[in-house]
Amino acid sequence: MDEILLKQAGQLNLRNCPIGGPFPPVILLTDDARLPDPLAAIAQLPRRSMVIFRHYDHANRTALAAKVCAESRRLGHKTLIANDLALALKLGADGVHLPEYRILQTPSIFGQIPSGLIVTSACHSMTTLRKICLLPRDYRPDGVLISPVFQTQSHPGAVHMPFERVQQVAHLAAQNAITPIGLGGIDRNTIKKLRGSVLASVAGIGFSVG
Known part of the structure; x- marks a missing residue:
């Protein structure tokens, strides 16, 4: 994995991740189209990702x-x-990751998840995060994947969040004991723009190999 990206992600994690929290510096998302062989990508991740x-x-x-669970477990992920x-x-x-529409359409799903599982939710707007924050404290996800923070191959042409809005969403998440995670278009160059952010981790599909 790219050492520059990993170093920058590690600094964000050290500064912003709650002590004892479950989230490492980098999080890999698998994808049918862009990552047809997830096992090869998983092997490139730093330990405890x-x-x-x-x-x-x-x-x-x-x-x-x-297979993904078994390989991840073997490598400490x-x-x-x-x-x-x-x-x-x-x-x-x-744990389990929920797409954004879950909080918008079936928020009750958050209350059905057994304690002890790590829970994340996609978050594409401040409106979504506010709905998440309205959940009872015990039902809120542990982390939110805020996206897109940059232009991304997954959604070409999609408008990414301005840095100021990323900061606002991330601050509100952190204030509600939800770890903010950046997703979308993050690579060795763009991650440098996140140095002053309160994001605790970065997530992506294509950055795992390189």
């Missing part, structure tokens, strides 16, 4: 998720399963 398994459209999602609490529990994953 985190993997969010998405691969929503894989023909044998359960089997691949089991934590694994979260995206939008499938039943699969996360079946595989003994470390």
Whole structure:
């Protein structure tokens, strides 16, 4: 993995991540199109990283998720399963990641997640974060993936958040004991622009190899 990106992510994590929190400096998101072989990417991560398994459209999602969990566990990483609490529990994953529409359409899902699991939620706006903060304290996710912080290949042409808005969303999250995580277009060059942010970790699809 790119050493410059890793160093910058480590500094953000050291400065902004709550002591004893579950989130490492870098978090890998798997993706059907952009990361067809997640196992190879996982092998490139620094030890004690985190993997969010998405691969929503894989023909044998359960089997691949089991392989990802096993490989991550072997390498000391934590694994979260995206939008499938039943699969996360079946595989003994470390947690679950929920897309943004869950807090907008079915916020009750947050109250159904057993204690002890790490929970993250996608967050694309201040409005979404405010809805998350209205959840009972015990139901709030441990972290939010704030995106897109930069232009990203996953959503070409999408308007990214201005740095000031990223800071506002991240500050509100931190004030509510929710770890703010940056996602979208983060590489060895763009991460330098986040030095003054309150983000505690960075997440991405394409930065794991290089």
